[in-house]
Amino acid sequence: MPPSQPRRVDLSRIRERLPRAATDLVEEYERHLKLERNLSEHTVRAYAGDVVSLLGFLHGVDGAADGACAAPDAAALDGLDIGVLRAWLAGQRASGHSRTTLSRRAAAVRTFTAWVQRQGFLDTDPGARLAAPRPRRTLPGVLRPEQATELMRHSGTGAAERDPVALRDHAVLELLYATGVRVSELCGLDLDEVEFDRRVIRVIGKGDKERVVPFGVPAERAVRAWVEQGRPELVRDEVSALFLGVRGRRLDPRTVRRLVRDAAETVPGSAVTGPHGLRHSAATHLLEGGADLRSVQELLGHATLATTQLYTHVTVERLKAIHDRTHPRAR
Incomplete structure (x- = not known):
């Protein structure tokens, strides 16, 4: 039988x-996440x-x-203790939520209880003792190099007609694959953050951290x-965004997800379903080409190397080749 779908809950109605004290506390917490932790609107909404x-x-x-x-x-917060936290998480599990969702929600609640304890709303932090199942890491689909070439070739055919939207879509695909940036980072790019002479873009990533990411000649063209x-x-008024929607405003990530999905469907056997797949493909192909993990970590904007190790994978053939070339007892 297929797994049951989680019961949808109307959080706005909740x-x-x-009580007024609780809604005031949520609003104060949201301000903390936005102004002090500088998290994105999407992350603040989820937390x-x-x-x-x-x-x-x-x-x-x-x-x-x-x-x-x-x-x-x-x-x-009257009555909030570890027993309540565990019962709430058990209810989430019983509602059919995945291990990944449970892990994320437990982490969000631990962050909240640590904050309220620091603010003096609780004497102790009950979330410090809350455990959650570890999420199962699932890697997105990845293109083979020849599939990536076919994707760009097909996209370039449409751009050759010089239709503005086709030109934009081709540039989006080339830049996503060339740089491995997140879709939010791509949509956040302004014109002055592209340096054609150096072939780099200046990206504002998570936590408002800026990094410089290079791109190649096909993406430049x-x-x-x-x-x-x-x-x-397409431009209307004075819009600084690099990529625009059909109404002249900054390109929406949802539009990018749709155009990547549609483009990937033109490639036989493609396992890519969205921009994250192109990001993963870029990282994988860099590693297979000989890039080291530290360099890929910097390009992708990961805070820790462990994230890069989970997010990318190296083929067995390359690992064996490295072993044969470097280990004194390989032969």
């Missing part, structure tokens, strides 16, 4: 029905949603249309063609 879910469980509030409201004057011939046809 938030509306929490806040997990906290709302926990507080709803604590106060007996759910997202049903006829669900009860908590007492308006109830204290925000595609991006130049877009900037010189395609972008002027």
Whole structure:
């Protein structure tokens, strides 16, 4: 039987029905995440949603249309202890959420309880004792080098017609594969962050950390063609964004995900379904070409080498070749 789907919960309805002290606390936590930790809107929304879910469980509030409201004057965190945290996480598990989701939500709640303890809202941090199942790491599909070549060839055929959207799409695909940047980083690029003479882009990654990422000649040609011939046809007013949507505004990540998926479908046998697959393909091909993990870590913008080791994989053939070439007892 196929696995059951998690029950959908209306977090906005739960938030509306929490006691005022709890909603005030969530708002203060959101400000902390935005202003002090400088997290993205998407991350703030996810963290806040997990906290709302926990507080709803604590106060007996759910997202049903006829669900009860908590007492308006109830204290925000009364009764929050390790037992409540474990019961909430068990309920998440029973609702059908994956190990990856459970792990993420447990981590979000641990971050929250550590913060409220530092703020003096709790004497101790109950989240420090909360354990969660380790997520199963699943790697995205990856293109073979010849498939990547075919993807760009097919995209370039459309761009040859000089249609503005086709020029943009080709430049997006070339730059994603050439640099391995995240889709949010690509969409956040401004014109002045592309240095054609050096063939590098200046990327603002997670935590507002800037890094410089090189790209090759095919990506340079595609991006130049877009900037010189395609972008002027779509731009409205004074927009600094490198890539634009059809209405002249900054390109939306959802549009990029759709165009990558559609482009990948033109390549027989492609396992790539989105921009993350192109990022993974770029990293894999760099490693197979001889790049070291530290360099790939820097290019991808990973905080730790462990992330790069999990995110990329090296073929058995290359590992065996390295062993044969370097180990004194290989032959």
